[in-house]
Amino acid sequence: MTVAVATYAIASAALVGVVVRPWRLPEVTWAILGALGLVVFGLVPARDAVSAMAKGIDVYLFLLGMMLLSTVAEREGVFDYLAAVCVQRARGTASRLFALVYGLGTLVTIFMSNDATAVVLTPAVLAVSKKAEAKPLPYLLACALIANAASFVLPISNPANLVVFGDRMPPLLAWAGRFLLPSVLSIAVTYFVLRWLSRGDLAGRISEHATVPALSATGRLAAAGIALVALVLLVASSLDVSLGLPTLLAAAAAWLAIAIRKREAPWPVLGHLSWSIVPLVAGLFVIVQGLEQAGLLAWLSDSLRSAVSRSPTGAALSAGAIVALACNLMNNLPAGLIAGSAITASHVGNVVQSAVTIGIDLGPNLSVTGSLATILWLLALRKQGEHVSGWTFLKTGGLAMPLALIAAFGALWLQSALFG
Numbered sequence: 001m002t003v004a005v006a007t008y009a010i011a012s013a014a015l016v017g018v019v020v021r022p023w024r025l026p027e028v029t030w031a032i033l034g035a036l037g038l039v040v041f042g043l044v045p046a047r048d049a050v051s052a053m054a055k056g057i058d059v060y061l062f063l064l065g066m067m068l069l070s071t072v073a074e075r076e077g078v079f080d081y082l083a084a085v086c087v088q089r090a091r092g093t094a095s096r097l098f099a100l101v102y103g104l105g106t107l108v109t110i111f112m113s114n115d116a117t118a119v120v121l122t123p124a125v126l127a128v129s130k131k132a133e134a135k136p137l138p139y140l141l142a143c144a145l146i147a148n149a150a151s152f153v154l155p156i157s158n159p160a161n162l163v164v165f166g167d168r169m170p171p172l173l174a175w176a177g178r179f180l181l182p183s184v185l186s187i188a189v190t191y192f193v194l195r196w197l198s199r200g201d202l203a204g205r206i207s208e209h210a211t212v213p214a215l216s217a218t219g220r221l222a223a224a225g226i227a228l229v230a231l232v233l234l235v236a237s238s239l240d241v242s243l244g245l246p247t248l249l250a251a252a253a254a255w256l257a258i259a260i261r262k263r264e265a266p267w268p269v270l271g272h273l274s275w276s277i278v279p280l281v282a283g284l285f286v287i288v289q290g291l292e293q294a295g296l297l298a299w300l301s302d303s304l305r306s307a308v309s310r311s312p313t314g315a316a317l318s319a320g321a322i323v324a325l326a327c328n329l330m331n332n333l334p335a336g337l338i339a340g341s342a343i344t345a346s347h348v349g350n351v352v353q354s355a356v357t358i359g360i361d362l363g364p365n366l367s368v369t370g371s372l373a374t375i376l377w378l379l380a381l382r383k384q385g386e387h388v389s390g391w392t393f394l395k396t397g398g399l400a401m402p403l404a405l406i407a408a409f410g411a412l413w414l415q416s417a418l419f420g
Contacts, residue, residue, distance in 0.1 A: 003036070007043045007044075008292040010041070013030075014031060016330075018030045018331055020179070027280055031287070045310040050316070052289035055288060059163060063115075070083055075269065076219040076333060092208035094135075095195070098174045098195065099191075109147050112230075115159070118376045123383075124356060125140065125239065133207045144374055144377045148364050148370070150186070150187050152183055152357055163337050163340055164296055165357075169237070179357070181360055182329050185407040193404070203336065215260065218261050223259055224254070225253070225255075226254075228253070233250075274376075300342035300346075307319070316351040317355055317409050324358075324363025324405055331375075339356050358408050363405065
């Protein structure tokens with residue numbers, strides 16, 4: 001009992017630190033301190049900690065590959081170009097620009113992950129909205145919310161998907177059969193809620209004099225690299241191959257091709273990657289290992305099995321709603337790790353796993369602390385001198401997230417009723 005209490009105390013303190021960031025220390029600091037605390041006090045043997053971190057190798061490779069690709073595309077002006085094209089195509093209409101930005105964010109999220117939308121697309125959208133003399137808030141919120149609302153269209157759309165499914169990732173066609181309709185409804189409902197809430201800011205005209213920067217040869221090469229990575233990942237997913245290594249190799253190929261084309265050393269790009277994400281996720285794997293050894297995951301697994309035996313659909317929707325809220329208390333990465341481990345141990349059906357995935361991906365749209373992508377979005381805005389308060393986000397997410405979640409769960413229930 002003492003060991004379990006100590007484990008829960010250290011894990012809880014670490015997870016609160018990741019979300020709240022006391023003394024403005026980075027999220028990674030708290031994850032590492034929590035993991036080290038569990039090992040130093042003998043609550044998780046060092047061998048088990050190493051084994052837990054090794055479980056995340058595919059996630060680390062995927063994150064590094066996507067960060068590398070996003071950084072290269074940003075440096076070559078791909079996102080600035082796309083955002084400027086949106087302003088030009090808007091033809092002076094704020095609402096049309098909003099729809100174009102939302103559509104662009106949807107595509108970036110689907111094929112490059114929600115982190116790319118939050119970190120790389122957001123600054124470009126902010127810059128062009130200011131040049132177009134448009135009120136930036138609706139477009140910034142569009143980047144933040146679509147980064148989560150579209151993040152279960154494909155397995156590659158959110159690193160949390162790899163965390164939830166681990167080595168049991170469904171092939172691409174099976175994934176589409178589960179998540180295509182819920183994703184479409186999630187994207188559509190989020191759009192209409194945002195559009196309605198922003199109707200005042202989107203009622204006016206914007207500047208029509210948008211200058212679209214020329215996309216250089218290396219910029220076109222970076223765009224081709226994005227297409228290559230998307231194609232490689234779709235093929236890997238359809239063949240039921242782990243996504244991490246193909247992501248990193250395809251991104252590295254694009255990176256090196258651009259460096260050769262520019263006749264410059266490729267190494268400066270590496271300095272722009274957020275390397276801290278790897279130890280952050282590794283620390284979370286160790287913390288979840290501690291919770292598993294303390295008995296939390298066994299209790300969650302037993303509870304899931306018991307609920308499924310009474311009502312499979314009811315258990316699925318309840319579990320999905322609970323993790324959707326839990327994401328906003330502990331962030332969706334640790335919530336996904338805990339939920340994924342509990343699902344694997346309980347051997348529940350696909351409906352429960354699908355509902356939990358939707359909750360993990362979409363639930364963070366409630367608050368700025370819900371997902372790593374939203375936290376990165378907030379940090380990206382602060383670097384640009386822009387500020388969006390947690391209350392402003394909550395007023396929007398408090399309406400958009402529940403309605404989109406209900407729509408996605410409704411589609412999941414309908415598919416379960418019709419096809420089993």
